[in-house]
Amino acid sequence: MKTLLxxxxxxxxxxxxxxxxxxxxxxxxxxxxxxxxANGAGKTTTLRAISGTVSRSGTVELDGRPLRPVPExxxxxxxxxxxxxxxxxxxLTVTENLRLGAYVRRDRQVKADIRRIQGxxxxxxxxxxxxxxxxxxxEQQMLALARALMSRPRLxxxxxxxxxxxxxxxxxxxxxxxxxxxxxxxxxxxxxxDARIALAVSARAYVLEAGRVxxxxxxxxxxxxxxxxxxxxxx
Amino acid sequence: xxxxxxxDVAQQVVSGLASGGVYALLALALVIIHRSTGVINFAQGEMxxxxxxxxxxxxxxxxxxxxxxxxxxLALSFGGGVAVHRLVIRPVERxxxxxxxxxxxxxxxxxxxxxxxxxxxxxxxxxxPFGTETFTVGGVAVARHDVGAIGVALAMVLLLWALFQxxxxxxxxxxxxxNPEEARLxxxxxxxxxxxxxxxxxxxxxxxxxxxxxxxxxxxxxxxxILIYAFAAAVLGGIDSPFGAVAGGLLLGVxxxxxxxxxxxxxxxxxxxxxxxxxxxxIILVVLLVRPVGLFGRREAHRV
Numbered sequence: 001m002k003t004l005l006x007x008x009x010x011x012x013x014x015x016x017x018x019x020x021x022x023x024x025x026x027x028x029x030x031x032x033x034x035x036x037x038a039n040g041a042g043k044t045t046t047l048r049a050i051s052g053t054v055s056r057s058g059t060v061e062l063d064g065r066p067l068r069p070v071p072e073x074x075x076x077x078x079x080x081x082x083x084x085x086x087x088x089x090x091x092l093t094v095t096e097n098l099r100l101g102a103y104v105r106r107d108r109q110v111k112a113d114i115r116r117i118q119g120x121x122x123x124x125x126x127x128x129x130x131x132x133x134x135x136x137x138x139e140q141q142m143l144a145l146a147r148a149l150m151s152r153p154r155l156x157x158x159x160x161x162x163x164x165x166x167x168x169x170x171x172x173x174x175x176x177x178x179x180x181x182x183x184x185x186x187x188x189x190x191x192x193x194d195a196r197i198a199l200a201v202s203a204r205a206y207v208l209e210a211g212r213v214x215x216x217x218x219x220x221x222x223x224x225x226x227x228x229x230x231x232x233x234x235x
Numbered sequence: 236x237x238x239x240x241x242x243d244v245a246q247q248v249v250s251g252l253a254s255g256g257v258y259a260l261l262a263l264a265l266v267i268i269h270r271s272t273g274v275i276n277f278a279q280g281e282m283x284x285x286x287x288x289x290x291x292x293x294x295x296x297x298x299x300x301x302x303x304x305x306x307x308x309l310a311l312s313f314g315g316g317v318a319v320h321r322l323v324i325r326p327v328e329r330x331x332x333x334x335x336x337x338x339x340x341x342x343x344x345x346x347x348x349x350x351x352x353x354x355x356x357x358x359x360x361x362x363x364p365f366g367t368e369t370f371t372v373g374g375v376a377v378a379r380h381d382v383g384a385i386g387v388a389l390a391m392v393l394l395l396w397a398l399f400q401x402x403x404x405x406x407x408x409x410x411x412x413x414n415p416e417e418a419r420l421x422x423x424x425x426x427x428x429x430x431x432x433x434x435x436x437x438x439x440x441x442x443x444x445x446x447x448x449x450x451x452x453x454x455x456x457x458x459x460x461i462l463i464y465a466f467a468a469a470v471l472g473g474i475d476s477p478f479g480a481v482a483g484g485l486l487l488g489v490x491x492x493x494x495x496x497x498x499x500x501x502x503x504x505x506x507x508x509x510x511x512x513x514x515x516x517x518i519i520l521v522v523l524l525v526r527p528v529g530l531f532g533r534r535e536a537h538r539v
Contacts, residue, residue, distance in 0.1 A: 053419075075421055104421070
């Protein structure tokens with residue numbers, strides 16, 4: 001499988017606080033890769049360093065081409081970032097959110113794509129005129145995912161989608177992510193606090209500790225790893 | 236009510252709608268910038284005055300007729316608004332709101348000074364494209380210019396509505412205004428959208444100025460009172476609601492005119508022309524105290 005995303009020695013800081021101390025990782029085409037770690041380990045910052053929403057040094061390459069840390073350029077290159085805390089435009093309607101997802105596209109299949117994506121989320125169709133802010137937390141998270149898909153991303157970045165959602169909703173969310181990966185070959189880089197579910201969905205994973213990659217391997221290996229089990233899986 | 240009085244009232248309503256349409260356009264300009272940049276652009280009125288002088292120069296000095304001058308002025312004002320954002324506002328945009336406010340006040344003074352320097356303070360006359368005649372409908376005398384001004388204001392509002400609601404660009408403009416960070420993540424070039432917003436606002440102001448000048452006369456202070464009315468209209472309707480700005484503008488125009496009308500009668504004779512501006516300020520104060528979101532503003536209910 002060919003490498004799609006490559007981070008090399010990426011450092012990032014928030015003002016005086018350095019959040020990443022040289023993170024290197026790769027994501028191959030068609031893969032679901034998880035990033036695990038405790039609070040403050042740099043998981044969210046890693047995604048933000050890719051999408052350019054935090055200032056960073058080091059190189060980030062998509063398909064061998066360097067990505068500049070400018071969010072709108074990263075989006076145009078085919079990276080869809082679903083940020084932590086339901087990345088939707090709460091003032092806009094469901095349909096407007098979907099249309100914005102397709103903003104960078106120039107082709108004429110946007111309407112057809114809205115219908116295709118409504119196949120994964122049937123309720124989106126009936127509630128197209130509803131303001132996104134009036135949806136439940138779970139629905140907003142689904143809408144954020146649907147909106148990201150509307151850009152036909154080469155790479156999807158998911159930040160803590162399970163945060164604050166009921167277990168049933170989380171399961172449904174990841175069922176759809178998995179289906180998209182298997183059916184359409186969607187490549188996903190996933191940040192998740194819930195290590196159990198992250199390791200179940202992903203093929204490979206990285207464990208971050210204090211802004212560095214402490215451990216990497218296939219998800220199966222990591223599930224069997226003694227320290228991962230104790231620190232993140234809790235048994 | 237006697238028939239003659241009813242006709243008088245109707246006449247006041249029509250001319251109130253005409254000045255209200257102007258308030259509405261300028262209020263809309265304030266709302267567009269407030270939604271995207273988060274500040275009141277105090278230079279909005281002076282920008283409009285400058286635009287109107289450009290239109291006047293084209294008609295009076297270069298012999299253009301009104302509508303070509305209108306179109307060219309609109310385009311120049313749009314470009315000017317974009318340029319103001321890129322060159323003056325953007326460099327201070329990351330600072331505090333106060334910094335931007337001070338910059339817009341500086342802009343107000345600078346543009347006013349430039350206008351006086353370039354055209355002197357002497358009043359000028361911009362001819363109305365609709366003529367100065369009045370005509371009578373069912374006993375109501377109506378000024379042609381008033382009807383024309385209402386029509387142009389409505390057309391602008393409709394065009395703007397179509398832009399914001401029906402086009403991809405309009406959607407991006409709204410997204411950039413309500414959530415710039417998120418908008419960048421979907422690929423919207425937010426700084427350009429904000430600049431476009433300034434361009435649209437400057438264009439709206441230009442139209443407001445060009446509709447106002449034929450009735451009140453063009454001088455460097457022409458838009459100063461109108462900016463206060465526009466501000467009152469925007470606050471009344473809800474400072475973040477484009478619909479509210481339009482409704483607030485029309486309402487205010489009619490209300491002020493009717494107050495002027497009732498002052499002809501004994502118990503209200505004290506309400507003279509001089510009290511129009513204080514009345515607008517009173518409206519601002521009362522709305523901010525009683526219902527800060529305005530008539531049509533929405534209190535944002537945040538869900539966790």
